[in-house]
Structures are given as C-alpha cells and as structure tokens.
Amino acid sequence: MFQTAGILIGDVVLAVFDSTGRYSSLFLFGNDYFLGSQSLCMELGRNVTSPEPPFDDSKRVGGPWRGPPSFLRWRANPPPFDLSFHIIKLRVALPPQRFQGNHKVSLCDLKTEMVFAGGVTPSNGLLPDPHLCFHAGWQPREVSWGLCLPEGCSQEDSAIMARLMAERRKERGVAPTSAAVEVISSKRVPGKYSLWADPTFHVMLVASCIVLILTVLGTALDVIGSLGEGSERRVGFLSAQGAEEAAEEGSGGRKVHAPLADERKRCGCTGQRTLFESKLASVLHCFSLSRNARKILRGSRVVMPDGPGGEAGQKEDACRQGRQPPLACLHGLRFFSLVWVILGHTCYFCFLYSDNKHYRGAVERDFLFHTVGNGPYAVDTFFFISGLLVSFLYFRSAAAAAREVATITPTMTITSVTLPFSKRAKQFLYLIAYRVVRLTPPYLFVIGLVELTMKSFRSESVFEPPTDDDFNCPNYWWRNAFYVNTLYPVKEMCMMWSWYISDDTQFFMIGLFLVMFASSHFKWAAFTAGSILLTSWLTTAFIALDYDYMPRITEPLALFDELYDKPWTRIGPHIIGLVAGWTLHTTDCKLNLRKHYLVFGWLLSTMLCLALVYGLYSQISDAMVSASYAALSHTAWAVALLWLVIACAAGKAGWINLVLSCKILAPLSRLTYCAYLVHPVIIRATVAHTDSPLHISRDTFAFLFIGHVISSYFLAFILSVTLETPIISLLKMFLFPNRGVLV
Incomplete structure (x- = not known):
C-alpha cells in the first residue's frame, strides 16, 4: 500500500512539475515567457474521477481524446490539496561581453541562471545569430515564470520562495560573468477581482x-x-x-x-x-x-445635409451625369484606412505576447513590412476626411439654404452670405453639441468595457496588460469625455488609441470656426489657416530637433507624448482637408484639365505616397532631414489624398474610383467609428485567456489579422445598431427636426 501511495505521490509531483514553467528555448530570440500551463495546473487540482474508457480509443483519428494513461491516473488520483497558479516576474540581466563576436556560450549556464525549476540541459554550441544575441545581452530582460503551487500559498509566499532561491543561488557561488536575477513581483492567477x-x-x-x-x-x-x-x-x-x-x-x-x-x-x-x-x-x-x-x-451614401447640395441632391446630379455621388470614394478611404490601422495594431500587439519577439527584426528587414509599419498615415487619412467634410458640407449646405430663401443670386458666392453673429454662434454651438452627443455614448460605453476587460485581464491572465487602463480609466475617464486626454501624459491615458478621437474633435471645432469665419471674411480665414499650418510645421520641427528624433520603422510611436498624439503636431492633414472641401465646393466637383496634366497629377500623388510609406527603408541619419520629415510628412500624405479625392469626385479616377466607391463598402464605412473603438478590445482578447505565448509566423499573423477585422466589424455593427444609430436619430429628431445636419 505504501509503495502504491509513493507511486501516486510521485505522479502528483511529476504532474505539478510538468505544469510549472522552465527554460525551454528561444530566449535569445525574444522568449520572455516560461509559463508552463495554468490550465494543466487547474485541471490537476480538480477532484474529478475519470473512469476508464469503455473502449480503446488510442487508434481514434486525431489521437485519443481522453489523454494518455498517465494523465488519466493523475486525474483519478488528484493531489491531497488544491492547487493554484502563480506568475513570478523576474529581471534577468545578461552580461554583454558574453555575446560579442562568435564566442561559444554555455546555454546550460543560461538555463540555471534564468530559471530555478530545472529542466533538460541544452548542449553548448555556436550562437545562430551573434547580432541578435548581442542585442539581447545589453538590456535587462523581464521574464515571466509560471509556478504551480498548493492552494495555501499566497502571492507573497511565491515571491518569497523565488527570492530565497535567488539568494541560494548566490550562496552556491557563480561565475563573475553570470547573469543577475532579481524578483520584481508575483501574482496569483486568477486574482481576487470580482466582476459582480x-x-x-x-x-x-x-x-x-x-x-x-x-x-x-x-x-x-x-x-x-x-x-x-x-x-x-x-x-x-x-x-x-x-x-x-x-x-x-x-x-x-x-x-x-x-x-x-x-x-x-x-x-x-x-x-x-x-x-x-x-x-x-x-x-x-x-x-x-x-x-x-x-x-x-442601405446602399452607397455619404452623410450629407438636406437640400440640393446634400446627399439626395448629389445623387440626383450624379444620376443625371451617369456616375457615382461625388464623395462616394470616402467610403473606401474610411474602410481601407481602418483595416490599415487594425493591421498595424495586430502586428505590434501580437509580437508583444510572442515567444519569438526578435522575429520582428527579421520581418522589419522586409521591404513590404513598411506597409505595416507606416500605418499611422491611416490616421492622417481620417483627419483629412474630417476636414474635407466640415468644409464641403458647410459651404454646400449654406449655399443651398441661401438659394432656398432667395438671398443670393447664382452669380454670388457663398462668401458674400453673412449671418448675424448671434445666429452664427448658435449654429456653431449646435453643431458642436450634435457631434459631442453623437460620439460620446458609444465612446463612454467602450471606456467602461475597456476598464472591465483590463481589470479581468490583469486578474485572470498569465500575461500583464499592455497598458494600465484598469487604473487610468476609473481615474481619468473624464478627460476622454471632454476630449482633452491628449493634453495629458500618455501614462495617464485611458484607452491609448482614443488620442485620435480627442484630436479629431478638437480639429472639428477649429475647422468649423475657420469655415464659418471664411463665409464672411474669406481672406482672413485663409490667412489664419495658413498660420496654423505653418506654426504646426515649425513646432514639430523644433520638438524633433530638441529630442534628436530620428524616424525609424522599428519605432513608429517614438516620442508619443511629445510628437505623436499632440494636436499641434497633427493638425496639418485636417487643414489640407479644409482646402480640399473648399476646392470641391467652388469647382462644383469638376476638374477640367488636359490629359497630360491629369497624368502628372496622378504620378505626383502616387510617388508622394510611395515615398512616404517606403522612404524609411534607407534610414535617415541627418538631424535637419529628420526634423523636416517629422514636420511635413503628415501634411504631404494629405496633399496626395487631396488629388485622389478631387479626381474621384470629378470622375477622373477610373477604376480607382470604382473600387473606393463600391456599394459594398458603404455599410462598412458607416461602422468605422465603432470599429475603431472596439478593435483593440478584440485584439487584446486574443491572448487574454490563453496560458501560453503566441508563436508568430507570416501565416499565423495573416489569420489573426483577418479574424480581428471580421470580429471588430461584427461587434461594431452590434454597437452601432443598438447605440450609435439610435442616438443619431434622436439628435436629428430633437436638435435638428426640419433640416440636415453637418456631422
């Protein structure tokens, strides 16, 4: 009997040890997760008896589903105590001199220096890539180590155990070139957080x-x-x-x-x-x-005000001319820009939780990776569209209203129409209120969703959340509600991706003021817009020089607080959008140019886009060139889009306009706002409830990306049909009951 009990206890120890993390491989390739298996640890701790299968399923297609005999024996004889899973965060600093050149390195020593749980000892050998090893050796690494322990062990106990093992290692005496190991923190998974x-x-x-x-x-x-x-x-x-x-x-x-x-x-x-x-x-x-x-x-529509210049008026004119509504191409721009954003976020997030992080270095050497790395230009597309709609819709709707009351003649321009200051101020406040009330309900709902999911992420996941939304959202959500969160440090930001919504709302206010000012004082408004644009360029260049900023495809979010999310560095595309909207209005969406001028315009626009997206393949090292790139690149992207939209609106874009104006893209375009809000939640859910890191390859990344796009739009449809669209209908009913709305 004692012999049988000893065998069972030995089986339990082996099973628990099997679910505990240990060094395996890929540390030099970016593997910071030695997690073991939380699901196996929890399964072993369940007091569940599994009867022997009534038939032999070892020859079943796909393998036996009940598990091997040893696993069945462990389940049938669980340990005499409940089990819990703990994650120990370690800081491992490897001496850089051990990774210079082609020196041989004892990976056996690495194993004993990094993890105390033991394991199979790898053999010595030459490093496969000395550059990667050199890079890995210079900086301390934070390693997550999973431990399967008895239920009675608290997270403080597991931290003490790890520190004692580190001290014992020092007492045994190690070589002076050994790595330094420090215990940072410990947490129990799942934690004590209760959703209810x-x-x-x-x-x-x-x-x-x-x-x-x-x-x-x-x-x-x-x-x-x-x-x-x-x-x-x-x-x-x-x-x-x-x-x-x-x-x-x-x-x-x-x-x-x-x-x-x-x-x-x-x-x-x-x-x-x-x-x-x-x-x-x-x-x-x-x-x-x-x-x-x-x-x-419903089919291809662009949000337009009522009247001849509105959506129905555009449709009527377009039908007479046998072409799409002038701004139908914006549907495609919105959809493809959001897909581009999801592509970039999927890439960076998945590598964050992968066991081969340094594979990203190999991918970044690929020329086509710059398509992913320069995804921030997609946000500039949104800023450009926002400015274009503010300008075009205001001028067109004001002209339509003026014609209806016969206050101007066909020879008069919109700039000759003036309204009393009180009416313009009331109109300005109404339009601001409409936009804020329209955007805020789904925005606040997603903020609450992010707060809850990140609290659950931190408590129940073996990984650490990518940001501190579980702390920031309860304390700083009001900054998001007032659309001023970009004026504060990013470390205090709730929903890091919400910086775009804040900037876009501030740009909307500035752009609306400029177009209303232009209706009575066009030259002064144009001078003000040009001054804002010039000031933005100079400010961005000065910041880039002051911080020695060098644009790198490996760091697309560098200087996030100083350069990336600040409205005074990103307003350029919105100003160009205002110019595009005014141009479309004054030309009545027509473009009378000779063929060689059209060819030149397309060549210039295409070359500008390609230079911006792929120009960083050869790195910039000059400070002045870097500052100029930082200051002008976003505006240059909007200039390229200006030609694209004008050509599409005038029917001079051929198949490009057919693709961008495709009716199937119209519903997806209407879901852009909600999809932008929820897509990071979907991406984070990819790893929130797994107990092992991802292993990224090109095929894996492609399937993850497609899944994220489909899931984001599905959740966006639910959010839009239940919250966003009803709010829009209520606003039109009560705030603007008898006329269209500039959105």
Whole structure:
C-alpha cells in the first residue's frame, strides 16, 4: 500500500512539475515567457474521477481524446490539496561581453541562471545569430515564470520562495560573468477581482438593460406597425415605412411632412393618440433594430445635409451625369484606412505576447513590412476626411439654404452670405453639441468595457496588460469625455488609441470656426489657416530637433507624448482637408484639365505616397532631414489624398474610383467609428485567456489579422445598431427636426 501511495505521490509531483514553467528555448530570440500551463495546473487540482474508457480509443483519428494513461491516473488520483497558479516576474540581466563576436556560450549556464525549476540541459554550441544575441545581452530582460503551487500559498509566499532561491543561488557561488536575477513581483492567477462587485459593471449593466428594453420595445413597435401594413406596397425587402424613407430621399433631401393621420400610421399608432404618444412612438422607433440595420446596410451614401447640395441632391446630379455621388470614394478611404490601422495594431500587439519577439527584426528587414509599419498615415487619412467634410458640407449646405430663401443670386458666392453673429454662434454651438452627443455614448460605453476587460485581464491572465487602463480609466475617464486626454501624459491615458478621437474633435471645432469665419471674411480665414499650418510645421520641427528624433520603422510611436498624439503636431492633414472641401465646393466637383496634366497629377500623388510609406527603408541619419520629415510628412500624405479625392469626385479616377466607391463598402464605412473603438478590445482578447505565448509566423499573423477585422466589424455593427444609430436619430429628431445636419 505504501509503495502504491509513493507511486501516486510521485505522479502528483511529476504532474505539478510538468505544469510549472522552465527554460525551454528561444530566449535569445525574444522568449520572455516560461509559463508552463495554468490550465494543466487547474485541471490537476480538480477532484474529478475519470473512469476508464469503455473502449480503446488510442487508434481514434486525431489521437485519443481522453489523454494518455498517465494523465488519466493523475486525474483519478488528484493531489491531497488544491492547487493554484502563480506568475513570478523576474529581471534577468545578461552580461554583454558574453555575446560579442562568435564566442561559444554555455546555454546550460543560461538555463540555471534564468530559471530555478530545472529542466533538460541544452548542449553548448555556436550562437545562430551573434547580432541578435548581442542585442539581447545589453538590456535587462523581464521574464515571466509560471509556478504551480498548493492552494495555501499566497502571492507573497511565491515571491518569497523565488527570492530565497535567488539568494541560494548566490550562496552556491557563480561565475563573475553570470547573469543577475532579481524578483520584481508575483501574482496569483486568477486574482481576487470580482466582476459582480465592481461598481463600473453595475453602471454598465443598468445602461445595457435600458438600451436593451428600448431596443425590444422599438423593434416590437416597428414589427407591429409593419404587420398592420402587410397589404400595402413594399419596396424590395423594405416595408411601407422603408418606402417612405426612400421617398424622402428622392425628394431632393427635403422633409415631406405627412398629415397627422399619415404620421400616426408611420409611427404604428392606431386610434386616437395624443401628441405625446406619437412622439413617444417616434422615440421608440429610433431604437428599432430593423430600421437601424436598414440605415447601416442601405446602399452607397455619404452623410450629407438636406437640400440640393446634400446627399439626395448629389445623387440626383450624379444620376443625371451617369456616375457615382461625388464623395462616394470616402467610403473606401474610411474602410481601407481602418483595416490599415487594425493591421498595424495586430502586428505590434501580437509580437508583444510572442515567444519569438526578435522575429520582428527579421520581418522589419522586409521591404513590404513598411506597409505595416507606416500605418499611422491611416490616421492622417481620417483627419483629412474630417476636414474635407466640415468644409464641403458647410459651404454646400449654406449655399443651398441661401438659394432656398432667395438671398443670393447664382452669380454670388457663398462668401458674400453673412449671418448675424448671434445666429452664427448658435449654429456653431449646435453643431458642436450634435457631434459631442453623437460620439460620446458609444465612446463612454467602450471606456467602461475597456476598464472591465483590463481589470479581468490583469486578474485572470498569465500575461500583464499592455497598458494600465484598469487604473487610468476609473481615474481619468473624464478627460476622454471632454476630449482633452491628449493634453495629458500618455501614462495617464485611458484607452491609448482614443488620442485620435480627442484630436479629431478638437480639429472639428477649429475647422468649423475657420469655415464659418471664411463665409464672411474669406481672406482672413485663409490667412489664419495658413498660420496654423505653418506654426504646426515649425513646432514639430523644433520638438524633433530638441529630442534628436530620428524616424525609424522599428519605432513608429517614438516620442508619443511629445510628437505623436499632440494636436499641434497633427493638425496639418485636417487643414489640407479644409482646402480640399473648399476646392470641391467652388469647382462644383469638376476638374477640367488636359490629359497630360491629369497624368502628372496622378504620378505626383502616387510617388508622394510611395515615398512616404517606403522612404524609411534607407534610414535617415541627418538631424535637419529628420526634423523636416517629422514636420511635413503628415501634411504631404494629405496633399496626395487631396488629388485622389478631387479626381474621384470629378470622375477622373477610373477604376480607382470604382473600387473606393463600391456599394459594398458603404455599410462598412458607416461602422468605422465603432470599429475603431472596439478593435483593440478584440485584439487584446486574443491572448487574454490563453496560458501560453503566441508563436508568430507570416501565416499565423495573416489569420489573426483577418479574424480581428471580421470580429471588430461584427461587434461594431452590434454597437452601432443598438447605440450609435439610435442616438443619431434622436439628435436629428430633437436638435435638428426640419433640416440636415453637418456631422
């Protein structure tokens, strides 16, 4: 009996040791994770008996699913105590002189110096890449070490054990060239965090329930109204309600006010209803899933104001000319830019949690990798589009309104139309309020989601979160809500990727002021815009010189606090967008140039884009050239886009315009904002609940990227159809009931 017990205890010890991390390989290739297996440790600690299989499944296709006999024996005879998993963070500093040249290195020593758990001793040999080893040896490395311990061990106990083992190693005496090992921290996985005890979760739960109730009521009311109209005409798969929306589009963008009976019918109201009941039905209709899904999935439309210069007016003019609406190409620019952003974030995040981090160095030597590394230019595309829409829509809608009241003649320009200061101030505040109220609800919801997921990440994952959102979001969320978070240090930023939303909102305010100022004082507004652009260039160049900034494809986010996210260094593309919008308005989206000028424009735009994306393949070492690159590169990208958009709007872009204006991209374009908000949450979820690092290859990265894009847009659709689109409908109903909105 004792012999049998000894065998069982030995099996338990082997099983626990098997789930504990130890040095295996790839340390010199960037492997900082010696984690073992948390899932195996937890499985061994479960008091579950597994009966012997009634049949031999060892020959089953794919191998036996119940596990080998040894694993079955461990499960059938669990240890006499519960188990817990701990992550020890170590700092390992390897002497650089051991990695210079082609010297032989004892990898056996490396094993004993890095991890105390023992393991198979590798043989000595030449280093495969002395450059990588030299690079790895100079800087201390933080290594995560997984330990499977009895349940009674706290995280303080595991830290003490690790420190005692480090001290014992010193007492044994090691060579003077040995690595220095320091215990940084210890944590138990999972930790003590409880989602149900979190006040943020309570707020999120209440808000979600309210939205869910409104969605159910709105959808039910919409369905009931549609069933009552079953005998009436339908347009395609749309109900009569959809036919009315389509009729409104075909009326030049103007609201067609139906009689009260028709209004009641549209709202799904029957019998004698009060005005309050009709308005309540309209509010609930804003949350209808079917209606909101139609708004997102309907054909190619660009958000435009009502009137001849609006969306319907563009469609009508475009149909007469047999081409797409002028700004339909923006759908493609939005979609492909966001895909570019997701591509870059996927690359950098996955390498952060991989066991072959230095494989990135090999990838970066690939010429085509610069397509990934220069993803920040995609954000400049968003800034450019924002400025273009602010300028074009304001001038076009103001001109349309002026024509309707016959205050100007066809020979007069928009700059001759002036409004009293009080009306312009009210219009400015209304438009700012519309934008802020439209963006903020889904923004705050995702902030809460990020806070909860990062708290869970830190508590339940064997990895450390990439940022401190679990600490920053509860303390500094108000900076995001007021869109000023880029004015504070990045170490205090909640949702690091939200810097774009803050900058874009600030640019919207500046751009709206400039175009409203230009309607009465065009030259002074142009001078102000040029001064802002010049000041931005000089400021960026001065900062780059002061910090000895050298643009590198390996460090796309260098000087994040000083250069990358600050509005005074990134406003250039928005100013160019304002110029593009004004140009499109004054030329009525026409481009009368000879063929050789068109060819020259396309060549210049293409060469500019290629130079910006692939120009860093040969590194810049001169300080003045680096400062000039930092100051002008973002604006130069917007200049290249200026030609692209003008050519597409004028019908001079051929197949490029056909691709960018493809109708299938329109729904994806409308989901851009929500997809931008949620895609980092999807990317982080890739590793949050795994117990081993990724191993990156080109194929693995491609599949991860495709999965991230699809998942991000799926979650964005849910967020948009339940929150963003209803908010937009409510704003148009109450804030701008009888006219279009500049968004």
